[in-house]
Amino acid sequence: MADWLRGSAVYRSIVRHGTADTNRNRSLVIFENLFLHVHPVKVREKTLRFSHTYWLGGVTLVSSLVLIATGILLMFYYHPSVPQAYRDMKELNYVVDNGLFLRNLHRWAAHLMVFGAFLHMLRVFYHRAYRPPRQFNWVVGIILLILTLFLSYTGYLLPWDQLAFWGVSVGTNMAKEAPLVGEGIRFLLLGGNVVSENALLRFYVLHCVVLPVALLLFLSVHIWRIRKDGGVQGPPSDVDDPRPEESA
C-alpha cells in the first residue's frame, strides 16, 4: 500500500525523490524542499550536541509557531471592542469547544517564547557566538527580543480584564516619562490619553498584524544568516578557540 502510494504519479509529482534511504535521496529531501533547504545537506556532528545550544533558539521558534497557529484560531472568536473583548474570553471559556485550551496554550507559549528568547540570548553571549561574522545577527536577535516583548505586551491587553487594563496602564505610564516624546508616544500607542477602546483596537492591530509581520521578517533574516554564517556553530572552527579549556 505504502509502496503503491509512493509509486503513484501524484506522489511522484509532489515528492520527486525516492525513499530517503540513500545519501543521494537524503540530500534531495533537504534541497528539494522549500522549508528544509535552509539547512545544508550535511551538518557538522557538533551541531547535534544538545549541550552546545540547549536548543534554546529552537524552543523559541517552536513557541512562536504555536503562537501563530493558536493566535489565528483565537482571532476567529475575538472582537477588539469593549465590552465584547472580555465577553469573548468568557465565551472561549464556556462555550467554544477547546476554547480555554487554545487560550491557555497561547498564553503559556507566549511566556515560554519570552523566557526562551532571554535564555537564548544569554547562551549566545556566553558562547561568544556574536563574534564576526555574526555581529549583525546578534543585533537582529536583539530586535527580535524587543519585538517579542512588544508582542507579548500588546497581547496582554486584549482580554480586557483588570489584569490587562492595569498592567498596560502601568506600562504606558512608564513610557510617558520619556523626555519630549514620551507623551506623544503614549498618545500614539493608546490612541488617547488613557487606556480605552482605541488602545484596545491599536494593540489588536499591532498584535495581530504589524508586529507578527515584523517578527517574521526579522526571523527570516536571523535564520538565513545563521545558515550563511555556517549554522548554529558558526563557521568551521579553522581557528583555535582562544580559551584553553575548549582547545584542551
Add this chain to the structure above:
Amino acid sequence: MSPSPELHVVESTDPLAVPRRVALVRPDTRPTVRRGDERYVMTFPHLIVREVILFQAVVIALSLAAIVFDAPLEGIANPIETPNPAKAPWYFLGLQELLHYFPPIVAGVLLPGLVVLLLAVIPYARINLTAGPLWASGGKRTALALAAVTAALFALFAVFGCWPIAVPTLLTAAAMFAARGGARGGRLRRALAQVTLPEWIMTWFVVIATLLTVIGTFFRGPGWAFVWPWSGAI
C-alpha cells in the same frame, strides 16, 4: 615534437616583479590556517528528526501546561477600581521595581534604553572580542580599578536605597576577587579564573535583572510594600 627548452628558475627580490601573497590579519583572529578535522553527518535524518522531536516536546510540554493551569482572567476592566498593587506583566516587573527606587525618567526610560543600547553594541565593542580572563595579567591595576568602580556603584545605589542592586554588586565584586589567582585553586576557582570582564558584567546584569523581577513578582503587595509571597497579599 622538439624537446622543450630548458627552464630556468630565476629568483628575484623585486616585489614588483615577483608578486607574493600578503595576508592582513586582524587582531581578533589568528593567522593559523588549519583544515578542520570535524565529522559531518547527513542533515536528514540526523538533524531533521531531532528538530521534529524538539517540536513535539515543546508542544507536549505546552499542552500539558495548558491543560493543568488556566490562563488568568480577572473581572472586566474597570478604570475606577484600581487594584493595589497594579502590576505590569512579569517581564516588566523588574522595571517596575526600579521605579520604586529611582525617579521615573531614570527607571522608566534611561536605564532600559541604556540596557538595550549596550546589548545591541556588544559585538561591536572590541573588548568583547579580545578580552581574556580578567586576571590573566595578574593585575594590580585591575584590582584597584575594580575596587574603585565597585565602591562607586555601591555608593550610588545605596544612596537611592536600592539594595537589590547594591548588594549583588558587592557580591559580584567579591566573586571577581575570589577568582584572582584561582588558576591554582579548586575546580570552581579555576573555572572562575577563566571568566572575562564582559562575562562578569553580563552575569552582574543577569543577577540584578532576575532579582528585581523576582522581588517585583513575588514580594510586592499593596502600596508596593514588601510582603512575603505566602502572606497572600499579592
Add this chain to the structure above:
Amino acid sequence: MPLRRLFAISSVLFLLVLAISPAKNALRSYRSLQRQYRKLASSRAHSLKSAQGYEARPVAIQQIWLRDFENRVDRCTTCHLGVADPLMAGAPRPFDLHPGTPHTPGGFDRFGCTSCHGGQGLATTQPDAHGSSVDAGPPMTPPVFIEAGCGRCHLSDSVAGAPVLSRGRALIARAGCYACHAVRGQDAFRSEAPPLATLPLKTGGAWVKRWLKDPKSVDPNATMPNFHLTDQAIDELSHFLFAAQVPKELAGRIEAAAAEPPGSSANGKKLVSESRCITCHTVEGKGKGSAPELSKIASTASRGWLLAFLREPQAFNPRTAMPRYHFSETESRDVVAFLEDEFRDFDAPKDILEPLRVNQSLAENGRKLFRLYGCFSCHDPAGSGSEKFGPELDGIGDKRAQSLDFGRRTDLVRALPAWLAAKLESPRSFADGLKMPSYGFNADDSRAVTTALLALGAQGVPDRYRYAPPQKPALLPGGPVGSLIQSYRCLSCHQIGDRGADVSTAPLTYEGSKVKRDWLVDYLVLSYTLRPILEERMPVLRMPREDATQLADALESFYVDPSILADPFAGRPASDADPAEGQRLYVGLGCRGCHILGSSGGYYGPPLTEAGKRLKPGWTYAWLKGPQRWRADVRCPDYGLSDTDALRLAAYLETLVPVAPSAKPEKAARGVR
C-alpha cells in the same frame, strides 16, 4: 538506535496529549446533566408525544439573551432545565421548577436569572456560574438575601412582595444611615435627632452619661447607636454638651414653664389617653410606635422643658415628627403633671437631672470628639457641610470581594454579604481607629439591612427597568396653610406626593377629590377611628375650628387629582344612575365582607355607614374602577366593573347618609374657641 525510539515515543505522546482537550470537551458536565434530564422528563411526561419531545431535545447550551440588560446572557437553563416546566415541580436539583414569584414563570425571558440571583450567567460550569471560583464575577446572592435582587429594580421604600427588603430600607432610614453615608436619592435626608442646644436645661449630667454609654439601655426605642465610648470620652463629651449656649428665647420659655404651678394629674391622665399619645410613643414597651418611651420621661427631662416642648415641639427640634397639640395652658400643665407622677424612673439616682458643672478643658476635648465621631451628621446637619461623614453607599451592592478591606477579620468568608453583615454587627472589629457605631440589630434586622444594602447597586440594570414610584409633585404650599401642615406634622403619618411617611392609609395628595369638605372639617376638629383594626390612629390634635376650616379648604382646592371626576354623573341627579341596582351589586360582590354598613359587615375596610357624607362620588367611582391604582398593596379586589356598574355603586354609596345630621354635635363644637 535510541534516537528512533525517542522519536517514536514523542510522536505517540504528542498525539495522546493533543487528544486530552477534545476528550475533556466531550465530557463536560452539562452534557450528562442534559441526558439525565431527558430521561427524567420523559418518564414524567403525560403523553407519549411529549415524552418523545423530551427525548428528541438535542444536547446543547441553553441561554436567555437579555438585550435590555446590556446584552446579558444567562446560561443557567443549560443545567436548570426545568425552571419553567410545571412537569418538573418537585424534581431534584437542578431540574426542579422555579417557585412562583411575581416574575415567574412569566418573566424568564424578560429578566433572565442573574438579574435577581446574581452569579455569572455566561458560565456553563457550576463553580463558575455560582461564583465560588476565583476568576468568576460576582458570586450568587445567598438565598437569605434574595430580595436584594428585587431592590435593584424596585427603588421605592416599600416593595410589595419583598417584606425583608422593605423592612431593611425602613431600618436604614430609621437608623439614620443616610446621615453619614451618601446614597443617590437620599440627599435630602435629615435625621430626626434633636439639636443639642437646649440640652443643659433639659436633662442632667448623670442622664447624659448613661445615655452616651448605651442609648438603647436607657430607651429601647432609641435610634442613636452605641459608639462604644470610653468613660473618659463620655465625660469629655458630656462637658462639651453642657457647655452649649442655650438660645435665650427657649431658655426663657423653659424657665417660665418651670415656675408655673403644678396641674391636675387626674385630668392629665384623661388628656393623654384621649390624645392617643401611644399611637407613636410606647409605654413600658407596649405599643407599636417608635417614638421615645414614655415610662421614664420624667427622669429624662425637666418639668420646665417638658412643658415648653409640649407647647411647641418644633421650636426645640425642627425635624421632630411630633405634631403640635393645641392644649390650653392648664391642659398642658395637667398632662405634664400626669407624666411627672406616673412616668418616672424610681430606681434612678436623685441627681439624675442635676446639670453638670462644666470644666472648660474637658469640654474642649469633647468638642473634638464630637467632630471626630461625626455626631454633627445627625445632631447638627447644617454644620457638616456638603460632604458626608462616612463613605458613599451607592453601588456597594456591586462591590467585588477583592476590593473590600477585611482587615483583621480573617475569619470571614471573602464575600460581600458576609462583609456587610459583619460591618453591621461589629463595625469596629475590622481595624483600629474605625468610627462607625453599632446599631444593635438583631439577626433578622441585620439580614434585612444587608438585603437592602446589597440592593444598592445596579450594574447592568437598564434605567427604564429601575422602578421608582412616579415622582408625584410634592404640593407643599407655603403661607399660612404650609405652616399649619408643618405645625400639625401631617407628613409624620400622611404622604403628600412623594413626601411624608407611609403610616396612614390615606395619602393627602388627592384628599380634596376624595372626601367632602364639611365632613373633613368635623373630622379634623375631632378625629375618630375610621379603620378599627389599625393600631396607628389619627391623634386628636385639638385643632381649632378655624385651623380645620383653613386646612380643609386648602385640601379641597389644591389636593385634587384631575383624573377624579368632580361629578361622575355628568350633571344628572345621582338617582338616575339607579342606586337600587348599585345596592344589588353591593350585596352581590360581597362588599359587606370587609365593610361595615349599618349594624353588620367586616372590619377590614373602612365603614361605609356614612359613606355619602364622607366620600365624594367621583372618588368612589374612580376607586371602584381600580383600587390598586390608588394604593398598590390594597386588598380591595378589582372587580373590573363596567362604567355603568361603578356609577351605580357610587350612586348607592352617595345615598348612605346618617339620619341625624351629626353624630356627636356637642363634642364637635368643643373645638370652637
